[in-house]
Amino acid sequence: MNQELLMNPNCLVAALEKPAAEFTKADIISFIQKNNIRMVNFMYPAADGRLKTLNFVINNAAYLDAILTCGERVDGSSLFPFIEAGSSDLYVVPRFRTAFVDPFAEIPTLSMLCSFFNKDGEPLESSPEHTLHKACKAFTDVTGMEFQAMGELEYYVISPDTGMFQATDQRGYHESAPYAKFNDFRTQCMSYIAQTGGQIKYGHSEVGNFTLDGMIYEQNEIEFLPVRAEDAADQLMIAKWVIRSLGYRYGYNVTFAPKITAGKAGSGLHVHMRIVKDGQNQMLKDGVLSETACKAIAGMMELAPSITAFGNTNPTSYFRLVPHQEAPTNVCWGDRNRSVLVRVPLGWAAKTDMCTLANPLENESHFDTSQKQTVEMRSPDGSADLYQLLAGLAVACRHGFEIENALDIAKRTYVNVNIHQKENEDKLKALAQLPDSCAASAECLQKQRAVFEQYHVFSPAMIDGIICKLRSYEDKTLRADLDGKPEEMLELVHKYFHCG
Numbered sequence: 001m002n003q004e005l006l007m008n009p010n011c012l013v014a015a016l017e018k019p020a021a022e023f024t025k026a027d028i029i030s031f032i033q034k035n036n037i038r039m040v041n042f043m044y045p046a047a048d049g050r051l052k053t054l055n056f057v058i059n060n061a062a063y064l065d066a067i068l069t070c071g072e073r074v075d076g077s078s079l080f081p082f083i084e085a086g087s088s089d090l091y092v093v094p095r096f097r098t099a100f101v102d103p104f105a106e107i108p109t110l111s112m113l114c115s116f117f118n119k120d121g122e123p124l125e126s127s128p129e130h131t132l133h134k135a136c137k138a139f140t141d142v143t144g145m146e147f148q149a150m151g152e153l154e155y156y157v158i159s160p161d162t163g164m165f166q167a168t169d170q171r172g173y174h175e176s177a178p179y180a181k182f183n184d185f186r187t188q189c190m191s192y193i194a195q196t197g198g199q200i201k202y203g204h205s206e207v208g209n210f211t212l213d214g215m216i217y218e219q220n221e222i223e224f225l226p227v228r229a230e231d232a233a234d235q236l237m238i239a240k241w242v243i244r245s246l247g248y249r250y251g252y253n254v255t256f257a258p259k260i261t262a263g264k265a266g267s268g269l270h271v272h273m274r275i276v277k278d279g280q281n282q283m284l285k286d287g288v289l290s291e292t293a294c295k296a297i298a299g300m301m302e303l304a305p306s307i308t309a310f311g312n313t314n315p316t317s318y319f320r321l322v323p324h325q326e327a328p329t330n331v332c333w334g335d336r337n338r339s340v341l342v343r344v345p346l347g348w349a350a351k352t353d354m355c356t357l358a359n360p361l362e363n364e365s366h367f368d369t370s371q372k373q374t375v376e377m378r379s380p381d382g383s384a385d386l387y388q389l390l391a392g393l394a395v396a397c398r399h400g401f402e403i404e405n406a407l408d409i410a411k412r413t414y415v416n417v418n419i420h421q422k423e424n425e426d427k428l429k430a431l432a433q434l435p436d437s438c439a440a441s442a443e444c445l446q447k448q449r450a451v452f453e454q455y456h457v458f459s460p461a462m463i464d465g466i467i468c469k470l471r472s473y474e475d476k477t478l479r480a481d482l483d484g485k486p487e488e489m490l491e492l493v494h495k496y497f498h499c500g
C-alpha cells in the first residue's frame, strides 16, 4: 500500500484507502453507511474568520444524497458584510476532500468545509476561499508551477497558576513537563487535528511563558507540513477550531492574539512556502537557493507593506512587530535569521548522511532531502484571514516572476546579520519599515492594490472592504500613545482576544 496512506490518522483515508483529494460523493456515502454516521455538518469561514456550522440529520439515503449534491441555502448577509440583506441568499456546497469525523460530536458526525456560490450558481467572487483559489490558479498560469504553503500556529494557553514547577520566564522553548503545563493538551489537539486531515510536522512549547494576575500564560506551537496552499488554509482553519474547542472542554482559555503584553513574546502565524513543479521542490538548485526562490522572495519584499493588511488585521497586531521579540520590523530577508521578514531556514542541503553518522549501524539512505527547503514569511499573526493571507502571499510570489528586476531586489534586501544589534545600525536604517498600524497597512494596500486585483484575484470590493475595516480602527499613533501604559494595552488585548 502507498506509504502515505499507511498509518494515516484520518479514518476516512484509512477506510477508503485513497488520499482525501480523491474522495467522491459515493465514497462519502459509503463511509457514512458503514460507520453508522448519523449527522452531517457543513462548516464554512465567515468574514469574522471563524468557522460556522450547519447541522443535518440524515433523514434517509435520498436526503443525504440531496445535501451532498445540492448543498444548502444560507443567509449571506449574516456571514459577510459585503452582502446586502435585500438579496442575501447564498449556496454552501461541501468539498468532499475536506471530510472528517467530528472528534467532539457525541452523535457520530461527518463534517465538511464548504464553498460559497451565488444565485447564478457561480463561485462567490468575494469569498476568501475563492480568492485563494484564484490566486493559486494565477500563480500556476504565470509560472507553470504550484504554490504550496504551511502555517505555524502559535497560541497561548491560560489557566490558574498553582505555583508548582514554575517555568522560566520567556524560556519556554521546547520545554517539557512538568515545567511546561500544557503539553498533554497540545498533543491531544495534534491528534484530533491529524484525524481531521491536518498534515502536522510537529508541536512544542514556545518561548512565551509568564504569569499575570495569578494566571499562567504558556505559549505553544503546532507546525504543519507544506501542502497545496488551498489545503493549507483549510487545515489551519480546522486546527484553530479544534484547539479552541478542546481548550473549552479542558477549561483552558486559548488565544491566538498577536500580543498580550509588552516585553513578552507575541504569537505569530508564520507561513512557509515552496514552489513545486511536477512534484519536485524548486526552492534549491545545486544545493543553494534557486533563482525561482529568489524571485518569489523579491515579490514578497515588494508587497510586504500590504501583506500586513491581510495578515495583521487588528491594532494589537502592530504591538508584536517590535525589535528583540523574534518578530520582524523591516523589509529584508536572510538565512536562519529570526530578525528578518523572510527567513530561509536550514534545508538539509549539506551532503552528509546524518542518520548514518548518528547510527553507525545504518547504511547510507540517499534520502531525497531536496523537498524540504522552504522560505518563511514571518509578519503574519493569528488575526489573519487565512484565505486572504495565503492568497496575498501567492500574489506576492507570482509578482516576483513578473517584475524585471526581481533578482536585484532580492540582492538589495538580503541581510546576514541581526539587524537589531547596535553595530548593524546602518544596515537597519537602509531597510524599509513594515507598517506600524492598521492605518498604515491600509494606505500601503491602497497604493499596491492593482497587483492584488490583477487577473481578478482579489475583487475591488474585497480590497475596499479590507481598507475600510483597517482605517476604522483609527490607530495611526496608537503604538506610541500606549507606550508605558500596560493597563490600557491589556484593555485593547481583551477587545481582540479571540481574533481570526
Ligand SMILES: NC(=O)CC[C@H](N)C(=O)O
Residues within 6 Å of the ligand: 154, 207, 265, 266, 267, 268, 269, 320, 325, 326, 327, 328, 338, 378
Ligand atoms: N521561534 C520563533 O520564531 C518565535 C516567533 C515569535 N513568537 C513571533 O511573534 O513571531
